[in-house]
Amino acid sequence: MTDTVTPGLAAAGTAAAAATTPGAATPGAAPSGATAASARPVAVTTKKDWTSDQEVRWCPGCGDYSILTAVQMLMPELGVRREDTVFVSGIGCSSRFPYYMSTYGMHSIHGRAPAIATGLAVSRPELDIWVITGDGDALSIGGNHLLHALRRNVNLTILLFNNQIYGLTKGQYSPTSEPGKVTKSTPFGSLDHPYNPVSLALGAEATFVARTHDMDRKHMMETFRRAHAHRGASLVEIYQNCNVFNDGAFDAILTKDARPQMLIPLQDGEPIRFGPEGERGVVIEDGTARVVEVAEVGVDALAVHDEHREDPSLAFMLSRLAAGPYTPTPIGVFRDVERADYASLVNGQVEAAMVEKGPGDLASLLASGSTWTVD
Template structure:
């Protein structure tokens, strides 16, 4: 816990001396999702994780957009903001940049973040504002009753695509790495231990963390991620990404290909020293991007874990330095003088 609380991502957030528990982070609101929804598992994981941070609840804020996942702030006994469609990263950016004493979280979905919110998401990632983005990906529009989303697979038959979707889907991890995000990870709703371990690393990171969470919508897209949950096949297709460890599943391994790229081969066909060792801290994003493409086509082999975790200056820290420099050079300034300055006119 000490290591997490002293992480760079939380260094300016006030701590509490009061021991906290899961109950402290449960609100008095009735949780209203469809029975069996993966959101319940994610909520329980987050509620039981937050006490580890040792932060004052009034210094934790959850900002959401629109969608099933965006009800999240109602169910946490922290500050929260249920904002508008796709704009949660923009609102969270303003909050995190102006209040470095807050732990700021964005809760969004694949439809909210990657359709109308696409530009807001990529600019939050490239700016590297100190906030955590949890992107619930169920590959469907759930709240509006089952239309295809930006992550739905090609040929997906839904109410809005009765003959099958013609759109090639977004890969959220590839998108984030392409936007030079400093922390990018993927986990799954049903694996609480792994989900919380990723949250631990994301929270300690200084800058924007994007965590894609595979989340089941049992009403409109049930079993979309079943291969990753099926005990008979999940260990064979899940490639665990752990920094400094070989990238393998029970039966497969990732190696450098003859052309210089990476490929997946049977594990027993190569020696241990041929297997690619994961380097999440590599400043060159090319390998992390290549890893994000390994699940094409879906679920033959799926990387799960932290793809990228690199240090670079956060936007809010750089902005604070600029403000400090401006005050040192020009003084603290006066709002009244600014409003009545040389670029304003008085109309009689």
């Protein structure tokens, strides 16, 4: 035991000396630091400023690296401060992400990141909070918390790394694995029907839902930028390759050659079409989205994408276009609508109560019931 600090021998008083009292902080107000910080101009930063000194420990070739790079490259462009940025994660390969960002970060427990982040967002609404999670973390053990963070519209940017496998526990099938998946825990093939994270989020009436993939940094950065700009819960599903336990899971749609044929880029206000020459498109018929040849139906018959439509049904139909990553699959922003975020609502009630009743007085509270006096 040669550690720097042992009881009684600690560098005397460093911790204590470094501290200040919260002083004039009023109960109920956000802790000091935040408000002061927002008055300062945002310093110009580079990717390096957002990169921590910790060695990255994902497997060589993991899709997580490109996602990390995309986020680290994006941060200097967002005009935000490192100290106001928090990455909260659960458990799994992707959840090591916060250690690699030189921001505030918490690597929490399996599935619970959305719940923990909800408390942080409500008590510190001015912070930029990112939740990093995976298909097992967000959709299996933490499915409940994800649903409720989305329906409450907590102001979180949720990046869901979907590799359709459990990596950190060495290769069991996940809730997004295709049926029949042969893994260590399913030697005869998995029996569980998978769910589609975008459909799930839309079903929970998430206000921002998008999909991107780890092979296209530019698309990731643009999608993350949009998700970050959205006030409320943003869910981004990222198709991410696990080259050790599920290599090539997305090859059918994500190899350079396959992409033009298999990715359907969603552009707000534009007819939904794809293919090297834009020769294919999507129509909505009888409550279902369907891929068609543009030449056969005409451009006017194509569905026009509307991210801002209040009713999530059309976005949901688009999310059902592909049963899995082996037929044409929409990417981009499915839905982006405005709704008050949860922290604003909670804090709005607090502020309204303070205005209406005045700041709480403890002595008055204690005497608020029937009282009597003994002399």
